[in-house]
Amino acid sequence: MQELGKAELNSTRIIRQDDNRVVIEKDLDTEYMVLSMGPQHPSTHGVLRLECITDGEVVVEAEPYLGYLHRCFEKYCEKVDYPGIVPYTDRMDYLAGMNTEMAYCMAVEKMLDIEIPRRVEFIRVIVSELNRIASHLVAIGTYGIDLGAFTPFLFCFRDREHILNLLEWISGARMLYNYIWIGGLSYDVPADFKKRLSEFVTYFKPKTVELQKLLTENEIFVKRTKGIGIMPADVAINYGWSGPMLRGSGVDWDLRRNDPYSVYPELDFKVALPDPKFCDIGDCLARHVVRAIEMEESLKIIEQCLDMMPGVDGFNSRVAIPKKVRPKAGEVYSRAENPRGEVGFYIVSDGKSTKPLRCKARSSCFVNLSAMKDLSRGQLIPDLVAIIGSIDIVLGEVDR
């Protein structure tokens, strides 16, 4: 009897027939396999680790494990004075350093209540929109790699190189700029900047069409992404999604328009939304399309800024920079639309110190990634890769 029970555990049944024959029955069931995807895996975009429970090729459940790139950003903030935090924000979202710098500086400026020169605002918008294009180029390019298309990746990086050259020219760094300072900029833009920037805009416009033909309209690409990883709008809002992810789910929400900051109210741009004729709302393709449209919108914003930017005569980009940053006691939350969604800084000051009492960063990718478990349930492994790619995570920002 005991042996029978033991056998049952292994999904095997021993049945004694009437004529003393013994029949052994075995179930044809399959076992789940635990598959550790990452932190060293080509398509986890850094050091994300997913512990997948798989049934053959089907992912039953995928649990993301974070923290491999944790650098104690928030603790550092309590030890460094306000201007000293700016370089650390670069290292958060290292693909969109300008945007994060701008979000942080706006938070501190809100505490200090200082007036920013108009030219500075325009330059800030230009550099952060440039950085948005660069960031989306990486997102789209690596998404191509995730789905096996290698060439779009290098096309994207070729175009991104021009942006990096421009940003290097104005700030001296290609990735970690430390360009936007509290109250101003480290330097004004160089003399020929306008000319070279408009050259870039004319160069880049046909490239977006090329990218669209090569990748977005590719039959296999559409097959791989359409209807995969669908996130309904209400669930997306409940998860706190933001940025292209939220807009991919069909929610018309953009902080540049809904909670305007800097000079965005004066600029004319569309909030990118997916076309329901081309993709299912909320799927991976929709999120990809939103990023592609946003690049074109950013180009429009840059063109308008170039026209509207005030002249150079006697301009000092450091004129509004305070000698010592010591905000009044209180707290502030300021947010900005980053390429990956809403990045916000919550800063508490005690009014005496030049260091923040507490600084909490709201990371867009971290929040977007939290839906991974829901999105991955019941998907195939190749689709899981497509979903991770469409979330467009930067682990530097997820782990901070």
Add this chain to the structure above:
Amino acid sequence: MSQSISLNTWSDALSGFNLGWFPLGLVIVAAVPLVFIALYALTYGVYGERKISAFMQDRLGPMEVGPWGLLQTLADILKLLQKEDIVPTAADKFLFVIGPLIMFVGSFLAFVVLPFGPAFIGADLNVGLFYAVGIVALEVVGILASGWGSNNKWALYGAVRSVAQIVSYEIPASIALLCGAMMAGTLSMQQFCVAQSGPYGFMHYYLFSNPIAWLPFLIYFIASLAETNRAPFDIPEAESELVAGFFTEYSGMKFAMFFLAEYGSMFMVSGIISIVFLGGWASPLPNIGSFALNTMTSGPAWGAFWIIMKGFFFIFVQMWLRWTLPRLRVDQLMYLCWKVLTPFAFVAFVLTAVWEIYK
């Protein structure tokens, strides 16, 4: 038929020629083409792939070693030879070691029946095409052995995917080749080329002379991409999903063997497709009036030139597709095989049979 027999006597006579104890004739007939392929696959296939992909992607590709990086692959081989030969402790050592060997042997045995011109062929088997299809399928065993023997989950996934894929795609591929066999009325590789050579050059090729041939031609080309694990069907080694598929755990020379086998198979399927549908070593140039272009460009040396050029062309198309298209998903791949290619292959089979009876 008479032409082929005379060719075979020619090569038979040559292979019987010994220089003292050394079988010089046999070496020239059988070993030279294979050595060429090994050289090609090792160096210029890889080099070509890197250069072609580079030009498609606005890059320069290898430029450092030698002029235009021509010696880059040799440097890579030296590097791979010097690498430590790692066998994971948890691996099944026998399967792990035998896997790449089976792959390599399976891929290169097929070259025995590939005719490099009217005189150069390892063995003109009367079931040459059948042999080539069968021996290439031996790779499946190697893939399964290395995927299972690695004791790595990604490798196992890659191996299982690969076996499912290759075994499935054998069916449309074989049926498409059967259409070609019906057109030629033979399975001998040499006879395919003989049947498609003539004074009008490319007009004798089945692709141009037979109104149905384009269908099996396309089916076989697509299926051959899947059989050699090339993009867009490279799901067994999908680097973004399965790290490196069935050879995740391999390094050094064992890894190089997979590489060699892949490039060998690429040339093999390109050779088969150009022999069955595009005349193999038959010159594509027609005789125009008294200007006998076809006669001028036929012969053993020209034959080798034509088949290698045709092979290179299809390899170029394979690379072109690889660097343009994203990868299909597993189920989409199976859908394409069983619901698109296989029915169309049957249609092509019936149409070819009807055409061959009533033409």
